Amino acid sequence: MVQAKSWTLAKHFDGFPKESDFQLRVEELPEPKDGEVLLEAVFLSVDPYMRPFSSIHMKEGDVMIGTQVAKVIQSKNQAFPVGSHVVSRSGWRSHAISDGTDLTPLMSDWPLDVSLSLALGNVGMPGLTALYGIEEVLGLQKNETLLVNASAGAVGNVVGQIAKIKGCKVVGTAGTDVKVAYLKELGFDEAFNYKTVPSLEEALKKAAPEGYDCFFDNVGGHFSTVALQQMKSFGRIAVCGSISTYNDATPQTGPYPHLTMIFKELKMEGFMVNRWEHKNLESLKRLMAWLKEGKIKCREHITKGFENMPAAFMGLLKGENIGKAVVAV
Numbered sequence: 474m475v476q477a478k479s480w481t482l483a484k485h486f487d488g489f490p491k492e493s494d495f496q497l498r499v500e501e502l503p504e505p506k507d508g509e510v511l512l513e514a515v516f517l518s519v520d521p522y523m524r525p526f527s528s529i530h531m532k533e534g535d536v537m538i539g540t541q542v543a544k545v546i547q548s549k550n551q552a553f554p555v556g557s558h559v560v561s562r563s564g565w566r567s568h569a570i571s572d573g574t575d576l577t578p579l580m581s582d583w584p585l586d587v588s589l590s591l592a593l594g595n596v597g598m599p600g601l602t603a604l605y606g607i608e609e610v611l612g613l614q615k616n617e618t619l620l621v622n623a624s625a626g627a628v629g630n631v632v633g634q635i636a637k638i639k640g641c642k643v644v645g646t647a648g649t650d651v652k653v654a655y656l657k658e659l660g661f662d663e664a665f666n667y668k669t670v671p672s673l674e675e676a677l678k679k680a681a682p683e684g685y686d687c688f689f690d691n692v693g694g695h696f697s698t699v700a701l702q703q704m705k706s707f708g709r710i711a712v713c714g715s716i717s718t719y720n721d722a723t724p725q726t727g728p729y730p731h732l733t734m735i736f737k738e739l740k741m742e743g744f745m746v747n748r749w750e751h752k753n754l755e756s757l758k759r760l761m762a763w764l765k766e767g768k769i770k771c772r773e774h775i776t777k778g779f780e781n782m783p784a785a786f787m788g789l790l791k792g793e794n795i796g797k798a799v800v801a802v
């Protein structure tokens with residue numbers, strides 16, 4: 474018998490999440506049956522999508538959704554031997570029973586000197602999001618100019634680094650000077666703090682007077698409205714996220730993008746990383762190869778302790794993280 478802890482959504486978020494919206498639950502798990510495994514969380518992911526997902530798909534009392542790197546500690550399923558590690562969609566749980574259908578084994582040749590936590594970050598879902606946004610949605614070409622916002626975060630840092638690998642000019646924005654310094658360290662050509670520049674419009678113009686061919690949008694809202702006006706004609710926009718609107722109690726309205734899109738003849742496409750799931754194995758190998766070659770650097774914001782899941786999640790929404798926000802048990 475294992476004592477399993479889980480974090481539930483006690484109350485639907487009203488605006489910015491608060492500690493009292495979450496509840497810690499403890500229960501005893503039964504022994505795994507034939508075909509099942511018992512998992513123990515090692516690293517858990519906190520991601521911005523959890524905020525809009527909770528409003529649309531969850532009811533109060535549900536366990537918070539999420540992925541984790543877990544260790545198999547008991548197994549009655551030959552595909553997942555004891556001691557092996559998997560990426561599991563178990564949610565915010567310290568332990569879980571699984572029949573294997575929601576598990577992805579970690580790459581068999583995962584290097585010993587690479588932290589398993591990166592399977593939730595640069596060599597996991599956020600890295601894949603960056604790759605597919607660039608290759609499948611934007612079709613980014615050598616020598617083009619790319620803008621990416623929230624660029625010191627989990628997806629954004631990889632977007633900028635892949636764009637540099639592809640021989641592009643990269644402009645990134647972030648919410649603190651320390652993050653901006655990190656972007657320069659990663660090789661971004663231009664980077665600025667969108668919170669302290671006197672005018673976002675002028676800062677975007679100064680960073681790329683020629684205009685932007687591609688815009689990888691993680692933020693939405695006011696930022697996107699201003700950025701669209703700095704696109705070149707026939708510019709392409711990958712709509713990846715809209716974090717500036719996730720905590721709105723009342724939806725933001727206008728200005729609307731249509732006239733800018735018409736006169737500049739822009740192409741805008743929203744996407745979800747899972748569309749290209751069939752390519753994940755190959756894509757993760759490419760991300761790992763870039764990492765091993767030193768072409769992609771990784772930074773993580775690690776919070777210690779399962780009991781700190783809500784704090785880690787709220788910290789992410791406040792912008793406390795540089796790189797991927799992860800909780801280590």
Ligand SMILES: NC(=O)c1ccc[n+]([C@@H]2O[C@H](COP(=O)([O-])OP(=O)(O)OC[C@H]3O[C@@H](n4cnc5c(N)ncnc54)[C@H](OP(=O)(O)O)[C@@H]3O)[C@@H](O)[C@H]2O)c1
Pocket residue numbers: 520521522598599602623624625626627628629646647648649652691692712713714715716717718744745746747789790791792793794796797798
């Ligand atoms: N479409 C998909 O399949 C997919 C997959 C993964 C992620 N996403 C989306 O991609 C975006 C980035 O996700 P991530 O996991 O990489 O998160 P992240 O960038 O690691 O963390 C979120 C960052 O967003 C910034 N932020 C927070 N509130 C903001 C606001 N009001 N205005 C502007 N920036 C704000 C903060 O950085 P600053 O200090 O720079 O403000 C914060 O660090 C999110 O919108 C997420 O929903 C989409």
